[in-house]
Amino acid sequence: MYDSPTLETKLNTKNIKIAADNVQVYYGETHAIKDVSVQIQDKTVTAFIGPSGCGKSTFLRTLNRMNDTIDICRVQGNILLDGENIYDPRVDPVQLRAKVGMVFQKPNPFPKSIYDNVAYGPRIHGMSKSKADLDQIVETALRRGAIWDEVKDRLHAPGTGLSGGQQQRLCIARAVATEPEVLLMDEPCSALDPIATGQVEELIDELREDYSVVIVTHSMQQAARVSQKTAFFHLGNLVEYGDTSQIFTNPVDPRTESYITGRIG
Amino acid sequence: MPATWIFLIVLAIAAIGYVLGRSRALASASGDSRNLHSLPSYYGSHVALYVAVPSLLLFGLWLVVQPILIERHVQTLIPEASYQNQGELNLLMSDVHRIASGLDFAVDYGALGAQQALDLDTDTSDIRAILASVGVALGSDVSTQTLDAAKRYRALSATGDIFRSIAVLALALAGLGFAVIKTNRDFRARNAVERVILSLLILAASLAILTTVGIVLSLVFNTIEFFKLYPALDFFFGTTWSPSFGGGSQLGILPLFWGTFYISLIALAVAVPIGLFAAIYTSEYASPKVRSMAKPLLEILAGIPTIVYGLFALLTVGPGLMAVFGPNGGLGWMQGGTAVMTAGLVMGVMLIPFVSSLSDDIINSVPQSLRDGSLGLGATKSETIKQVVLPAALPGIVGAILLAASRAIGETMIVVLGAGAAARLSMNPFDAMTTVTAKIVSQLTGDADFASPEALVAFALGMTLFVITLGLNIFALWIVRKYREQYE
Numbered sequence: 001m002y003d004s005p006t007l008e009t010k011l012n013t014k015n016i017k018i019a020a021d022n023v024q025v026y027y028g029e030t031h032a033i034k035d036v037s038v039q040i041q042d043k044t045v046t047a048f049i050g051p052s053g054c055g056k057s058t059f060l061r062t063l064n065r066m067n068d069t070i071d072i073c074r075v076q077g078n079i080l081l082d083g084e085n086i087y088d089p090r091v092d093p094v095q096l097r098a099k100v101g102m103v104f105q106k107p108n109p110f111p112k113s114i115y116d117n118v119a120y121g122p123r124i125h126g127m128s129k130s131k132a133d134l135d136q137i138v139e140t141a142l143r144r145g146a147i148w149d150e151v152k153d154r155l156h157a158p159g160t161g162l163s164g165g166q167q168q169r170l171c172i173a174r175a176v177a178t179e180p181e182v183l184l185m186d187e188p189c190s191a192l193d194p195i196a197t198g199q200v201e202e203l204i205d206e207l208r209e210d211y212s213v214v215i216v217t218h219s220m221q222q223a224a225r226v227s228q229k230t231a232f233f234h235l236g237n238l239v240e241y242g243d244t245s246q247i248f249t250n251p252v253d254p255r256t257e258s259y260i261t262g263r264i265g
Numbered sequence: 266m267p268a269t270w271i272f273l274i275v276l277a278i279a280a281i282g283y284v285l286g287r288s289r290a291l292a293s294a295s296g297d298s299r300n301l302h303s304l305p306s307y308y309g310s311h312v313a314l315y316v317a318v319p320s321l322l323l324f325g326l327w328l329v330v331q332p333i334l335i336e337r338h339v340q341t342l343i344p345e346a347s348y349q350n351q352g353e354l355n356l357l358m359s360d361v362h363r364i365a366s367g368l369d370f371a372v373d374y375g376a377l378g379a380q381q382a383l384d385l386d387t388d389t390s391d392i393r394a395i396l397a398s399v400g401v402a403l404g405s406d407v408s409t410q411t412l413d414a415a416k417r418y419r420a421l422s423a424t425g426d427i428f429r430s431i432a433v434l435a436l437a438l439a440g441l442g443f444a445v446i447k448t449n450r451d452f453r454a455r456n457a458v459e460r461v462i463l464s465l466l467i468l469a470a471s472l473a474i475l476t477t478v479g480i481v482l483s484l485v486f487n488t489i490e491f492f493k494l495y496p497a498l499d500f501f502f503g504t505t506w507s508p509s510f511g512g513g514s515q516l517g518i519l520p521l522f523w524g525t526f527y528i529s530l531i532a533l534a535v536a537v538p539i540g541l542f543a544a545i546y547t548s549e550y551a552s553p554k555v556r557s558m559a560k561p562l563l564e565i566l567a568g569i570p571t572i573v574y575g576l577f578a579l580l581t582v583g584p585g586l587m588a589v590f591g592p593n594g595g596l597g598w599m600q601g602g603t604a605v606m607t608a609g610l611v612m613g614v615m616l617i618p619f620v621s622s623l624s625d626d627i628i629n630s631v632p633q634s635l636r637d638g639s640l641g642l643g644a645t646k647s648e649t650i651k652q653v654v655l656p657a658a659l660p661g662i663v664g665a666i667l668l669a670a671s672r673a674i675g676e677t678m679i680v681v682l683g684a685g686a687a688a689r690l691s692m693n694p695f696d697a698m699t700t701v702t703a704k705i706v707s708q709l710t711g712d713a714d715f716a717s718p719e720a721l722v723a724f725a726l727g728m729t730l731f732v733i734t735l736g737l738n739i740f741a742l743w744i745v746r747k748y749r750e751q752y753e
Contacts, residue, residue, distance in 0.1 A: 069640060071552065098643030108634035111657045120652070121642040171638065178642055 017042040017182060017212040018063060023077035025058055025067065032058050034236040036077075040182075040229070045204060045213045047223035047244065050233035051259065056216045059233070060184050063214065064100035065093040081182070098125055101180035105187040107167030109159030109174075114151050117159040117170060118142060121178035137177055145173025146203045165196020172203060183207060185215040189222065201226050220260055224248050232256045271324060271430055275437045279317040282441045286312030286448050294450040303455035311454040314461045315444035320437035327433070331425045335418060342414045357411065360403070364392070364415035365422070367401035374399050382419075385412065484731060487715075487724035494718040500725060506688035508708065508719045516722045518729065520688040524698035525730075528609045528684060529673035531694060535613025536673075537666055540620025547621070548628040549650055560625065567618035571678040578611040578683030579603070586610075590695055599695035601685070606694045608683035612676055619669040627661030628654060660744045667741035671734040677702040701726050 018040040025033035033055045040046050048056040058067070065086060067073040078085050086096055098121065109117050118138045121127075128134035138155070142148040147169040151162070159170055168188060175183060185204070189197040204226050207213055217223050223230055224244060231241040232253075240247060240256045251257045290308035294300035301308070339361060340354070348354045368385075371377040376399050377385075385392065392407045448454070492500070495516055503517020543563060547556050583602025590599040590606075599606075631654050639649040655662070677700075685697030686707060708723040715721065 064641065066637065066641060069637075094643050094645050096643075097641055102637075102641035104634055104637055104641070106634055108632070108638040110635060110638065110653050120639070120644075124642070124644050124648055124652075174638075175642065 015042040016040070017082065018214075019078075019080040019083075020059075020063075021078045021080070023059070023062060023075065023079060025055070025062060025076075026074045027058075027070070028072040032236055033062070036233075036238045038231055038238055038241055040212060040214060042212045043208060043210070044229055045208050045215060045227040046229040046231065047227035048214065048216045048231050048233060049218075049220060049223050049259070050239075052218075054233040055236045056231075056233045057186050060186055060214060060216050061102075063182070063184055064097045064102055066097070066102065068093050098178050099180055100182045100184060101175035101178060103168070103172050103175050103183065103185045103188050106191050107164055107171050109162070109167050109170055111158065111160055113156045114142075114159045114162070114170060115155040118174050118177050120174065125178060127178070141173045141177035142170075144176045144207070145169045146199065146206070147173055163196070165192050165199060168192055168196065168200055169203060172200070172207075176207070180211065182212045182214065185213065187216050187218060190218060197222070220248070232259060234259070268324075268328065271433055272321075274434060275317060275320050275324070278434075278437045278441055279313040282312035282316045282444065283309035285441070285445050286310075286454075289445060289448045290450065290452075290454070293448070301450050302453050303458075307454040307458050308448050308452070310458050311452075311461075312441065312444040312448065314458065315440040316437050317440075318461065318465075319440055320433050323436055324429070324433045327429045331422075331429065335421045335425065338421065339414050339418050342417055343410055347408075347410065360407075360411055361414045361418055363401060363403060364396070364407060364411065365418040367396040367399065367403070368415065368419060370399045370401060371395055383416065385416070481731070484724055484728045487721055488728040491718055491721035491725045494721065500722070504690060506704070508722065510714075510717065510719050514719050516718065518701070518726065520690045521699065521701045521704050521726065523690050524605070524680075524684070524688065525674055525700040525702075527605050527694065527698065528612060528680060528700060529670060531605060531609025532612035532616055532673045532676075533666065533670060535610055536616035536620050536669055539613075540617045540669075541624055541662065543617065543621040544624035544628055545650060545655075548625045549646065549654070560622070563621050564618050566614065567622070569615070571615065571676060572682075574611050574615050575678040575682030578607050578679055582611055583607045583683065586695070598693065601697060603683060603685035603697045604695045605684055605698050608680050609694070611683055612673055612679050615676070615679065616669045616673060619672060620665055623665035623668065624658070624662050627658045627665065630661075631657045660747060664741040664745035667737050667744070671737040671741070674700075674730065674734055674737070675702060676700075677706060681706065701730050705730075 016039045018038075020036060020038045020040075023033055023036045024031065036055075036059060048060060050056045061067045062075050062079060063086075065075075067075060075087060077087075079087060081096070081100065084091070110120065112120070115138055118141050119134055122134060122137050128137055139148065139152075142151060147166060150166060151157075151170070159167065162170060168191070172183075172185075172188070188204075189200050192200065201222065204213055204215065208228075215223075215226065227244045229242070230244040230247040232239045232247065232251075232255075234255050240251060240253045242252075247256060248260060251260065287305045287309035290301055291298060291305055298305050336358070340358065343354070343357055343361075348357055368377070368382050372379055372382050376395060392412065393403050396403055500516055500518055502519065503515055504519050505515040505517050506520045508514040508516060543559075547559050547563075551559060579602070583604070586604065586607055587599055587602050588594055590596045592600075635653050635657060636649055639653045640646075644652070680700045680703040684699060684703070686699050686703065687697045688699050688704065689696065691698065705723045705726050708720060708726075
């Protein structure tokens with residue numbers, strides 16, 4: 001099933017959160033993802049690395065069916081979340097996305113207050129019984145997003161007025177507020193300065209206690225810092241997947257080695 | 266020399282200047298254009314501009330000023346005893362113009378010799394008959410003073426025209442000489458042309474602005490004139506509109522205002538929901554194929570002339586509404602086909618493309634990342650639109666609606682044909698009412714005496730309308746601009 005025999009022994013199948021099996025993605029005629037199979041563990045940070053256009057973001061977006069919003073995109077193969085195929089016709093993609101939250105490359109707070117930004121998901125999904133309940137959910141989410149102390153005095157100020165790093169943490173808090181089981185992050189730090197990046201990375205590490213986190217990143221240092229598992233994509237193929245330490249110190253595939261040493265990319 | 270010829274000659278000199286300037290520049294660089302400061306064509310254009318611009322400006326100015334000066338002079342020839350007020354003088358002067366141009370015709374067609382025309386005398390020849398033979402009809406017999414004035418007018422025009430030709434052509438040639446002498450390899454023709462182009466652009470912009478100022482000033486002065494004759498308080502707060510040119514008119518703006526407001530309200534009630542929903546469909550749901558079909562089709566509505574909408578109101582919507590709400594339809598709310606409802610519905614249809622097209626652009630400019638963010642949290646498409654996209658686009662949409670509103674307030678043809686002409690204050694949308702614009706038309710059509718309040722009121726109405734729509738437009742632009750700052 002795997003290219004590398006070492007992986008099979010290391011993966012403990014008991015806490016597999018997402019299992020992708022022979023996934024193909026097409027954009028019109030373009031074959032963007034070729035035959036990708038990967039098993040993502042619970043309570044782990046998994047990093048997707050690879051050169052631009054290698055399909056890592058596309059694959060990330062298949063995990064919560066965000067690709068459904070693109071007309072010309074077709075997905076084949078199975079992706080199991082807790083053993084259930086998310087591409088089964090009976091699965092409601094809207095419900096799925098509440099379970100598999102997503103944080104985007106550019107901070108995208110809604111043009112609403114900080115409070116309303118975080119309360120957006122819980123309100124849509126009817127997660128609170130009362131105003132006090134909702135207040136509690138918002139506070140918890142903001143605390144988890146490590147931004148509560150900075151915004152607690154101005155919860156009703158517009159979210160767009162925050163700095164870039166604060167906005168991204170607000171977006172993480174917003175994603176956390178719907179109590180997802182998996183958190184997908186598409187280059188969450190690419191628009192941030194090093195200090196804000198550090199704060200977000202710290203946050204990702206904390207989030208690992210409760211969630212399975214999948215992060216797409218261009219920065220190999222970042223992948224090395226925050227992730228326990230790393231997958232290397234190249235030209236739509238999953239080249240290598242394994243423990244981060246192993247990928248960065250002792251890659252099996254020559255292409256992985258070329259990439260992490262800076263020869264392709 | 267006729268004006269067209271002068272114009273063509275100036276252009277011909279300019280063309281010659283172009284060639285001269287170009288070749289002189291090349292000659293000064295010993296035939297190698299790389300030694301020139303500018304491209305050869307710039308030297309040519311520089312000379313051509315020096316020929317054409319000053320002389321054509323003088324020409325245009327002369328065309329405007331000469332008739333005014335001659336008019337002033339000829340007026341003094343008419344004895345003051347023969348008229349009592351400005352109006353009669355104007356009538357006399359128009360007679361003078363007719364005779365003068367009639368004599369020109371007669372000479373052109375050979376009915377009179379050139380010398381004969383100068384020697385004409387009211388006692389010896391029948392001027393009416395001579396002019397009638399070349400197709401110029403005069404209302405009355407020609408008096409000696411009028412004929413003298415007409416002759417004088419002709420003479421002055423003829424001399425003026427000669428001087429005009431000389432001055433314009435001389436200026437053109439002077440420009441040619443001046444520019445050609447300046448032309449040599451080091452002359453910065455490119456920069457000179459740039460400056461001329463700049464001033465031409467400034468001229469165009471200031472003409473547009475000056476025209477606006479002129480329109481506003483004419484409104485303002487006539488409005489002041491009106492308020493001298495009619496109390497402003499009665500105008501703004503009067504509830505009756507009954508102009509009568511015999512005097513004793515009541516010119517209260519309120520019924521017209523109410524009609525305008527009511528019809529616009531119905532129009533917006535039709536256009537805003539339909540236009541907005543159409544915009545949401547085309548921008549968010551429609552596939553690119555459907556969108557590329559549906560959007561132009563919707564925008565065709567904007568290209569229909571309003572008079573056609575008026576006919577539609579008069580012939581289709583009015584009778585249609587009568588069939589339901591009229592006495593025969595059982596409800597009996599409606600007395601005639603022309604009603605606020607008729608005009609409002611049709612005007613609403615007219616406004617749909619304004620709302621939909623602008624809103625569509627605004628909704629499209631909401632960043633995709635916001636939609637992704639909302640969808641990524643598990644919101645459905647309509648939840649996303651309602652809670653994220655529309656609030657983000659709201660200021661722009663409000664701007665679009667306000668622009669549509671100022672269109673509705675200024676609309677005339679649909680009202681004239683669809684809503685009737687009765688100025689009344691009523692709550693019933695099936696009553697005939699009228700608007701400010703429709704009344705401006707009816708006050709000024711026919712022979713208007715611009716000294717009476719009944720005609721001048723049109724300017725006061727226009728001024729009020731102008732202030733309102735200007736305010737709405739500024740408000741709309743302000744909102745749109747504020748919105749833009751958020752995302753760019």
